[in-house]
Amino acid sequence: MxxxxxxxxxxxxxxxxxxxxxxxxxxxxxxxxxxxxxxxxxxxxxxxxxxxxxxxxxxxxxxxxxxxxxxxxxxxxxxxxxxxxxxEGIEHRLSVAIEQGLSLPPVLDALAEFAQTFPTVELELLSPGMNDTPELLISGRTDLGLMTEQESYPLGFQFRGVGHAAHIIVCAPEHPLAGAQPVGLGALREHRQIVLHSRSQGRDGAVLAAKSPMLWEAENPNLIVEMVLSGLGWAELPYAVVHNQIAQGKLIRLATRFQQSDDLAGVDVVWTERRGLGAAGSWLRDRLMALPQDAWRG
CATH class of the missing domain: 1.10.10.10 (Winged helix-like DNA-binding domain superfamily/Winged helix DNA-binding domain)
Structure with a gap:
């Protein structure tokens, strides 16, 4: 030897x-x-x-x-x-679910520090749809989640609000709504809405988010962006998903005649008592909770 x-x-x-x-x-x-x-x-x-x-x-x-x-x-x-x-009690592997549509720059900053602090820990990143993270935690498929807030969580869940993500209404420049600003609910109801769909909540989640009776649904926000760009309908999406297309003039942000009480959606860090976090998971959870509240607005 x-x-x-x-x-x-x-x-x-x-x-x-x-x-x-x-x-x-x-x-x-x-x-x-x-x-x-x-x-x-x-x-x-x-x-x-x-x-x-x-x-x-x-x-x-x-x-x-x-x-x-x-x-x-x-x-x-x-x-x-x-x-x-x-x-030292540092886990070998950590799985983190980051909901599609959340702003990634603050997460990437935290992961860069994580890589320096825990260089030997294997990291898996999952990208579930809206509100699908709890199912991954319940099944033990993931250790830590970052997701849009829910009104309630299953028994045994722990969560901490870390900020808010802006949700805005967008359409393509050629869409009829683009030339009718500000738009009212009546105008929105006359055109197809493409709704971000939660697999775990089924169609009920899409219906709750609906402002139009004409609905198409998709569980990937980036797919919805492509559909909106193609003129297939309008959508209400996280600002972090569409800000580049808005800056490039490819999408139009619609002003509304009505007050939107839900234009800011809470962002939660979520974990469960059934699956205890080790030193690395606890560090990342605490680091995400320490990020500035406005970091998630995109």
Whole structure:
């Protein structure tokens, strides 16, 4: 078996160009480094350095084995880092459900910090439809959720409001509603509405969100954007999903003659007592809860 000292001495001597420099870096005497490399040569059956000159020079065999030695050394470091994480109660893997349509920049900022803080934790990101996150938590498919708020959650759920996401009404520039602003409910009812559909709530969720009797439904907000761009109807969508198209003039934000009490939808971080969060999950939950309240408006 290849010894860690022999591997480290080989890598450092190759990088620094001398056994004495490798010894200083390892805080060992030079003879110990020379012995470690000699033992590694015995174990591998090849000469790693040409020692005929003033300084050791990698042989062809040494250069060929160097990438493999680096890979082994990195794997050993990763092994020890993972073992250390597990011994400290840091979970091996974390699954997070982020509802489609939520603003992603604040999430990405938190994930960048997460990657630095927990480099050994495997992370899975799911992208459920509106209000489908609770089912994933109940089934144990995910550990932590970020979703549009519900009026009530199942027994055993914990949640914390972290901000609000703006929902706005949009249509294509060529749609009849674009030239009739501000629009009233009567005008909206004369045209097809494409509603964001929740698989877990069934058609009831779509009907509750309806302002028009003519409904099409889809569970992916990006698909609805494409349908609206094609002139198939108007839609009420999270601002984070459509702000680029509005800025580019591809979609029109409709002003209304009526007051919309639901134009700001709450955003919740959700988890369940049935599936306890480890150190990494708790850190990410707390980090999301600490983000500025207006970060979710897109």
């Amino acid at each position: 290849v010894s860690q000292d022999g591997l480290t001495a080989f890598l450092l001597a190759a990088e620094l160009g001398s056994f004495s420099a490798a010894a200083r870096r390892m805080e060992k005497v030079q003879s110990a480094v020379s012995t470690a490399i000699a033992n590694l040569e015995i174990d591998t059956g090849v000469t790693l350095f040409d020692r005929s000159g003033r300084l050791p020079v990698l042989t062809d065999e040494g250069r060929a084995l160097l990438p493999y030695a680096r890979a082994i050394s990195l794997g050993q470091k990763e092994l020890m880092a993972k073992a250390g994480s597990l011994s």
